[in-house]
Amino acid sequence: NAGVTQTPKFRVLKTGQSMTLLCAQDMNHEYMYWYRQDPGMGLRLIHYSVGEGTTAKGEVPDGYNVSRLKKQNFLLGLESAAPSQTSVYFCASSLGWAGNSPLHFGNGTRLTVT
């Protein structure tokens, strides 16, 4: 069982470039999340999805877009990267609502924007 898989693991972008991060889970989970982690700030929710075809904004959604066309995949897009988006990005999934279901995290993507 792979669990939650994120690709790529590392990426360096120049300001203004675009990219898509892919998250795939094989646990048939309904909920999926994208978090960013910056030193001293914990994990901050960017966007999340409560099921296939749905997306919702989290705490820090500006500059990002997401799509969930298939239940097992959750894509995070950066249309025009900025240095402030340098961070480690974690995808997570849960079987049910985050209120009572554990989150399973991927291994993260380290993104540097120069």
Add this chain to the structure above:
Amino acid sequence: QQPVQSPQAVILREGEDAVINCSSSKALYSVHWYRQKHGEAPVFLMILLKGGEQKGHDKISASFNEKKQQSSLYLTASQLSYSGTYFCGTEIGAGGTSYGKLTFGQGTILTVHP
């Protein structure tokens, strides 16, 4: 609203105990606890749902106070493997603007020395 964790960092010798606190200004539906080792993904430890609840496994346990605004994580007779950053995640529940969003504290860095 981000929960507040204290302390920010703890340094222990093997065998010593530690307590990490997580506080919210609003009543919570639930509290999650996760541990993250350096360079790795956060790993789920436990969820508390009921006021006054206590649960745990091995030598790591947690409590949720009656008003459901504070949770504490207890690490007893610490081992080297306990080192890492501990995060609480909180869910306000239905009716709150944070419904469906697990909001994390800023983390507590725990270091256990031989």
